[in-house]
Amino acid sequence: MTNKTARSARKAPPPADHNRKRPEAPVAYDPTVEELREFYRQMVLIRRFEEKAGQLYGLGLIGGFCHLYIGQEAVAVGIQSALEPGKDSVITGYRDHGHMLAYGIDPNVIMAELTGREAGISRGKGGSMHMFSVEHKFYGGHGIVGAQVSLGAGLGFAHKYNNDGGVCVAYFGDGAANQGQVYESFNMAELWKLPIIFVIENNQYAMGTSVNRSSAEDQLYRRGESFRIPGIQVNGMDVLAVRGATEEALKWVKAGNGPILLEMKTYRYRGHSMSDPAKYRSREEVQSMRDKSDPIEGVKQYLAQAGVSEDELKKIDQDIRKIVSDAADFAETSPEPELRDLYTDVLVEQY
Ligand SMILES: Cc1ncc(C[n+]2csc(CCOP(=O)(O)OP(=O)(O)O)c2C)c(N)n1
Numbered sequence: 001m002t003n004k005t006a007r008s009a010r011k012a013p014p015p016a017d018h019n020r021k022r023p024e025a026p027v028a029y030d031p032t033v034e035e036l037r038e039f040y041r042q043m044v045l046i047r048r049f050e051e052k053a054g055q056l057y058g059l060g061l062i063g064g065f066c067h068l069y070i071g072q073e074a075v076a077v078g079i080q081s082a083l084e085p086g087k088d089s090v091i092t093g094y095r096d097h098g099h100m101l102a103y104g105i106d107p108n109v110i111m112a113e114l115t116g117r118e119a120g121i122s123r124g125k126g127g128s129m130h131m132f133s134v135e136h137k138f139y140g141g142h143g144i145v146g147a148q149v150s151l152g153a154g155l156g157f158a159h160k161y162n163n164d165g166g167v168c169v170a171y172f173g174d175g176a177a178n179q180g181q182v183y184e185s186f187n188m189a190e191l192w193k194l195p196i197i198f199v200i201e202n203n204q205y206a207m208g209t210s211v212n213r214s215s216a217e218d219q220l221y222r223r224g225e226s227f228r229i230p231g232i233q234v235n236g237m238d239v240l241a242v243r244g245a246t247e248e249a250l251k252w253v254k255a256g257n258g259p260i261l262l263e264m265k266t267y268r269y270r271g272h273s274m275s276d277p278a279k280y281r282s283r284e285e286v287q288s289m290r291d292k293s294d295p296i297e298g299v300k301q302y303l304a305q306a307g308v309s310e311d312e313l314k315k316i317d318q319d320i321r322k323i324v325s326d327a328a329d330f331a332e333t334s335p336e337p338e339l340r341d342l343y344t345d346v347l348v349e350q351y
């Protein structure tokens, strides 16, 4: 490089980017009392369902892997309460029970899938990590970390191609955020201005590795910047903050601006899966999150401020306990798939 070109290269500043359009800073959602009650109901349903799944696993009624969503309830509920089931699509990883419940899918068929019964949503052959409901546009349930992000970009493409007005929400974890295919998907989604909301559920750990240990850039909402995808960091323990950010994200995507990234700062109370003794963090750390940031306690406070009585909440709790124990009874007593089902839904041809 001659001095002259070096000088001219120095002189040419990078293109100014300050005028680039950005989403508005989100504000906390202002719910009606009825909406607040519904957030509470759904979050308690997820928590009790997951506790029951943990018990059934302990009793040997659930086999294989089982990843619980306890602690993260405000994320799925805050986001999906803003979506239209059957129009907007949702895809996630293996920690998927909460997202299904938040999309109104019957707890009985989810629990029956966990226990491997014919009546399960994948006819008892998918288990905890592989559940789908095309009717609800819920596309799983994926065990390959990060794969749901590329598949989600495909769902976003389908919404655009079919011009159906839908938006895809693709959830993934802080660990998955370090996968290469995530960035290939970001690039294509932005180039094609796909209607997709990428949601990083940053629960601080990928199996036993904390986000600070694994991530050179641990402010994950910035991970889309190289692709011009704007990002928003959100308190994922506060359902109103989550819903508020989702409203902003939907506005952005529906206006044809292309994808947006939401980083939900959240926390999982249980181990990575049922077989994780969680030795990589202290009990005090978990207890402190429970004491200070529990998403359900947060909604309870909002409800109290809105004048909803303790008795009313107790009634909701009782109703939920009944729904969950009925789901467990159903899942324990309904039949297993027939032996011949070993040969169905299996790819046998060459392709
Ligand atoms: C491609 C791939 N690599 C590794 C694994 C093993 N694995 C399963 S879960 C997981 C951690 C993912 O953590 P994160 O994305 O933060 O999600 P979380 O479990 O916290 O919801 C790993 C490494 C896998 N299933 N797929």
Ligand SMILES: [Mg+2]
Pocket (backbone or CB within 6 Å): 173, 174, 175, 201, 202, 203, 204, 205, 206, 207
């Ligand atoms: Mg994680």
